[in-house]
Amino acid sequence: MAYWLVKSEPATWSWDDQMSVESEHWDGVRNYQASNNLKAMRIGDQAFFYHSQKGKEIVGIVEVVKEYYPDPSDSSGRFGMVDFKAVRPLKTPVTLAAIKEHPELKEMPLVRQSRLSVMPVSDEHWALVCELGGTTA
DNA sequence: GCCAACGTTGGC
DNA sequence: GCCAACGTTGGC
Numbered sequence: 001m002a003y004w005l006v007k008s009e010p011a012t013w014s015w016d017d018q019m020s021v022e023s024e025h026w027d028g029v030r031n032y033q034a035s036n037n038l039k040a041m042r043i044g045d046q047a048f049f050y051h052s053q054k055g056k057e058i059v060g061i062v063e064v065v066k067e068y069y070p071d072p073s074d075s076s077g078r079f080g081m082v083d084f085k086a087v088r089p090l091k092t093p094v095t096l097a098a099i100k101e102h103p104e105l106k107e108m109p110l111v112r113q114s115r116l117s118v119m120p121v122s123d124e125h126w127a128l129v130c131e132l133g134g135t136t137a
Numbered sequence: 138g139c140c141a142a143c144g145t146t147g148g149c
Numbered sequence: 150g151c152c153a154a155c156g157t158t159g160g161c
Contacts, residue, residue: 053160115143
């Protein structure tokens, strides 16, 4: 099983919104690198749910319930999406500032490639962020 | 609100 | 196929 991180602006789609629904399609990705990451996701893979802009923190964990399929909001037909369901919130959100303070976590694409909205997370980083967030991996 | 990073578009 | 111009994202 692989681990990921996905970003959402809470003003557009927040963790509370995600928890209020059974599952939600992750549409609107228009970047090849991010799209390729979506394409590599398999059912059962888990992802950190990160609030960009207002928040700048990892707030919860979601799971892939439907694999990559065409995004109807993309008229060019080039991009697709997956569906996520909420698994559980972190007890304590893990802020970007906290991630930057950790020597290990500084290597995350979240820090190094701030504009990428869908990225892989290594097993080690996953376990560490879960620990900081007060939940079990 | 500004600015840096960076991906995309379009002219040549 | 290169590169300048432009648009978008997201941290600060």
